[in-house]
Amino acid sequence: MANKDKKLKVTWVKSCIGYNNKQALIIEALGFKKLGQTRLLPDNDSIRGSLHHIAHLVKVEEN
Numbered sequence: 102m103a104n105k106d107k108k109l110k111v112t113w114v115k116s117c118i119g120y121n122n123k124q125a126l127i128i129e130a131l132g133f134k135k136l137g138q139t140r141l142l143p144d145n146d147s148i149r150g151s152l153h154h155i156a157h158l159v160k161v162e163e164n
Contacts, residue, residue: 107144109152110162113137117158124158127151 113133117125131151132140142148144163152161 108141108164109144109148110139110164111142111152112139112160112162113158114160115158120158124155127155128158 111131113128113136116136117128131142131148141164152159
């Protein structure tokens with residue numbers, strides 16, 4: 102299980118156009134509004150599961 106104090110720095114780097122609509126909904130659910138935007142998200146299992154589905158669209162760095 103991931104550490105509660107840790108954060109993940111997630112950057113949206115590739116457009117969802119041409120991919121499954123579910124992936125676009127995951128991007129929106131994570132709070133992304135524009136391509137190139139970076140968000141600090143908590144490091145937990147639900148976030149990691151979402152990121153697993155869109156790994157080809159985002160860049161993830163652990164802090």
